[in-house]
Amino acid sequence: MGPPPAAAWVIVPGEPRCGGGDWAVGVWWPWFRSAVRAALAILVVMVLVAITLNPRRADFAWFLQLRRPPWLTFEPLIPLIWLLIYGCFFVSAWLVWTASGRWDLMAGYLLLLVLVQSYTLVICRSRRLASGTAVGFIGWVWGIALTIAVARVSEVGWLLLVPYLLWSPVGTFVTWQMQRLNR
Known part of the structure; x- marks a missing residue:
């Protein structure tokens, strides 16, 4: 509406x-x-998901000590990149809701948010980088499906999902490279 x-x-x-x-x-x-x-409401849900699916300090400390590829010189920028992507998620979801009021699309955003946020949690809890690679890939595929669905409702809404679709493969590739370095 x-x-x-x-x-x-x-x-x-x-x-x-x-x-x-x-x-x-x-x-x-x-x-x-x-x-x-x-x-x-969208902001509250996003914050609750982020808080709920954050790894514990001890688990995250394990993740931080892992070796990274030498070409990963932009690692300090990764939190800012994700903050921008989450901002895009927020605005996209809001635009789609105000344009359509469709709960199925909001559930799609929620699932994407859960997949994205659980990436680090799954790696830290399982202590297996391969698990994170799988979650990252599943999130990317779901992101494509959601983008296609959103494109029918909001032109700007689907364009705001593109930064995630471009960045997610980078994160998955970095995780895959980290698997090779931390065997």
Whole structure:
């Protein structure tokens, strides 16, 4: 559900007004409140998944001591790259929800988020890099499927999933290289 057409903007007595103008009342104001609620709900779910699927310090310490390929000079940038990708997930999910209100697509975003976030957790808990490679590949395939589904609903929404589709194979390749170095 997008913003209403101009003809649908009516002044409703007692409705709050934004910026003192009458343009934001009637149908527009409830849409705006709904969009803000959706954004907050998506953000809360993302934060809860990230907190829940974070590895323990001891497990992550094991992961940090593993050898990395010598060409991996951009490792300090990886957290920033993932922060950007998560931001793209957030905006994409919000755009898709406000455009369609489809719960099946939101479930698709949730599954993608769980797969992405569980990558490091699975590696750290199993202490097997091959497990992370598999989770990374599954997440990438699911990301492609979700992108195709989202493309039918929101052009910008699917474009915001492209950074993940480009970065995920890099992470999977790095993990595969780390397997060879840490046998």
